[in-house]
Amino acid sequence: MFPIRPNEPDYALLNDPACQSLNRYGLSIETVPEGNPLRGASLNINGDAAIGANPNRYKQHGFFFNADNCIACHACESACSEKNDVPPHLAFRSVGFVEGGSYPNTQRLNISMACNHCDDPVCLKGCPTRAYTKFAEYGAVLQDPEICFGCGYCTWVCPYNAPQLDPVKGQVSKCNMCVDRLEVGLKPACVSACLGKALDFGVIENIPEGRSQAKTEIPGFPRTDITHPNIRFQQTRVTQREMRRLDSTPLKYHRDDSTGRFAPELDPKHGFQRQWNLRKLLGSHENAHIAFTLSVQAVMGAFLVLVLGGWLGLAAVAEYAASGAWLPTLGTMLALASFGLFRLNMHLGKPLRFYRGFNNWRLSPVSREIAGVSLFFGGLAGFGFCNLFPGFPFAALLKPASAAAGLLGLGFGSYYMIKLYRIEARPFWNHWHTNAAFVGTAFSLGGLLLALLALGFGVLSAELARLLALSVSLGLALEGIGLVAHARALTAARSEGVASFYEQTTTYGYPYWLRNGLLGAGLLLAVTIALGGNPALFVPLALAAVAAAILGRALFYVLVIPTTMPGAFFWRNKGFVEHARETGLANMPQLGVVPDGH
Numbered sequence: 001m002f003p004i005r006p007n008e009p010d011y012a013l014l015n016d017p018a019c020q021s022l023n024r025y026g027l028s029i030e031t032v033p034e035g036n037p038l039r040g041a042s043l044n045i046n047g048d049a050a051i052g053a054n055p056n057r058y059k060q061h062g063f064f065f066n067a068d069n070c071i072a073c074h075a076c077e078s079a080c081s082e083k084n085d086v087p088p089h090l091a092f093r094s095v096g097f098v099e100g101g102s103y104p105n106t107q108r109l110n111i112s113m114a115c116n117h118c119d120d121p122v123c124l125k126g127c128p129t130r131a132y133t134k135f136a137e138y139g140a141v142l143q144d145p146e147i148c149f150g151c152g153y154c155t156w157v158c159p160y161n162a163p164q165l166d167p168v169k170g171q172v173s174k175c176n177m178c179v180d181r182l183e184v185g186l187k188p189a190c191v192s193a194c195l196g197k198a199l200d201f202g203v204i205e206n207i208p209e210g211r212s213q214a215k216t217e218i219p220g221f222p223r224t225d226i227t228h229p230n231i232r233f234q235q236t237r238v239t240q241r242e243m244r245r246l247d248s249t250p251l252k253y254h255r256d257d258s259t260g261r262f263a264p265e266l267d268p269k270h271g272f273q274r275q276w277n278l279r280k281l282l283g284s285h286e287n288a289h290i291a292f293t294l295s296v297q298a299v300m301g302a303f304l305v306l307v308l309g310g311w312l313g314l315a316a317v318a319e320y321a322a323s324g325a326w327l328p329t330l331g332t333m334l335a336l337a338s339f340g341l342f343r344l345n346m347h348l349g350k351p352l353r354f355y356r357g358f359n360n361w362r363l364s365p366v367s368r369e370i371a372g373v374s375l376f377f378g379g380l381a382g383f384g385f386c387n388l389f390p391g392f393p394f395a396a397l398l399k400p401a402s403a404a405a406g407l408l409g410l411g412f413g414s415y416y417m418i419k420l421y422r423i424e425a426r427p428f429w430n431h432w433h434t435n436a437a438f439v440g441t442a443f444s445l446g447g448l449l450l451a452l453l454a455l456g457f458g459v460l461s462a463e464l465a466r467l468l469a470l471s472v473s474l475g476l477a478l479e480g481i482g483l484v485a486h487a488r489a490l491t492a493a494r495s496e497g498v499a500s501f502y503e504q505t506t507t508y509g510y511p512y513w514l515r516n517g518l519l520g521a522g523l524l525l526a527v528t529i530a531l532g533g534n535p536a537l538f539v540p541l542a543l544a545a546v547a548a549a550i551l552g553r554a555l556f557y558v559l560v561i562p563t564t565m566p567g568a569f570f571w572r573n574k575g576f577v578e579h580a581r582e583t584g585l586a587n588m589p590q591l592g593v594v595p596d597g598h
Helices: 075-084 122-126 151-156 190-194 278-282 285-311 315-321 326-346 351-358 366-389 395-419 433-455 464-489 497-505 511-529 537-558 576-585
Strands: 059-065 096-103 103-114 133-134 141-143 165-166 171-173 198-205 231-234 240-243 251-255 262-266
Touching: 059 103, 059 497, 075 096, 075 190, 122 133, 122 151, 122 198, 133 251, 165 351, 190 198, 198 395, 262 497, 278 537, 285 326, 285 366, 285 395, 285 464, 285 537, 315 326, 315 464, 326 351, 326 366, 326 433, 366 395, 366 433, 395 433, 433 464, 433 537, 464 511, 464 537, 511 576
Parallel strands: 059 231
Antiparallel strands: 059 198, 096 103, 096 240, 133 141, 165 171, 240 251, 251 262
């Protein structure tokens, strides 16, 4: 374990002579009751079988931050990085700030933040590989980078920027509460290094000596109801009514005088001029997710039409199944689904460990999505095999079983494909427009896929054209209704969603309206075909709908602004990261920016 020095100063030693029994959320501070077999186990730190003598070993611990004392010297960051050998482009603890007022009456509030080892850690629930554990000892939420396969979902769901995805190693790591120091009675390294005694640590709800407050939030700190974080604050100085972020995020925090709480509001830092920024939009790190969701949803929509149409005895589907386009259609669907799954897998930090994605199906929506989509893919493959080899033994039984398995996987996988984006920490996604967009895409692109193949093979009957045009119309209309409702909700929101809408109408204003125009044009063409128009209109319809889908899905990923902590001018500032990569500054590792890559 961590070696303790004989002359260790008192401020570095844990000291909690008395503790409360419940925290402010009504939860027990005791992590396991007396007599539980979990007590008395060694953490086996570095192979050491010793057990810490801390009398509060099985109580929830947490950080205490005194905002009045922090001078933003970054000693806590340095101590943490040195102890944990953190590379320059990551930081388990970071210091950001917000500012308010105008000269000469200006005010700056510094915030030092690491993992809050929450009562309800959403990172643990979201991780598909089960790399996270909520330990009985000290209530620490620990993560094993060697188990992680680098999907980064924990970085999406955490409201506090705690998990750090390393693009070089392709894995996540985070603050470990310095449990090796706790075991020998020492406070975490960041606390011991703090010059102004702004940081402290101990059993949660204990107010350190010389302090009078234990708030759960301060300006710039995200909402606490998502995870019930184990951090408490003191801030006795009266702040300005508006506190602005100094990073590129177009947000400020406005105080409600009746409650004293600060809520996010729009800070239009870049003006209101529309821009294109197509390179930034279509060069997103999430392009693999765009390819996966669009391709798999298109195949799911087409599969639904073919299987249900066959089961319901629709003449148009039966004629199509008897045509020469049937087997090429199934092959195209299988190839398109394979492409989407391949792109998603290669997006992982450790693609060869994709099988670990099934490890947390009891809790993680990612694991459940993977399981559902895998079942769908297996059903699709089995269905195609039985059609290709109808004389295969038991094909008559295997074909309907494969179709049923595909539909089951489609339903299960689609539900969790949506659910994994309904994240409290990402208000832009956490709206029913996500459901409408994903379901609408399945109906529209699935219908278009079948229509183009039928048109190419010359088997697109008038009845089939009307059926598929109806599917496309339904999908485009559903997505359009969701977008209108989403825009109305965001403009009235007091959350990071209002900043996302601002970016959508300014930084990406022209692509946004281009997508909307293409969506409307596609809907008009689809309705025209459904009412008996020329089936050849499917070609311009496909161009409009596919372009709208790609732009829309790219906007979906690039616009999300999470409930993150404010950064500084250089550090944790998306604007500076983009500038460093464009100008070559990212090649200087001391700046903490990794050149753009995987």
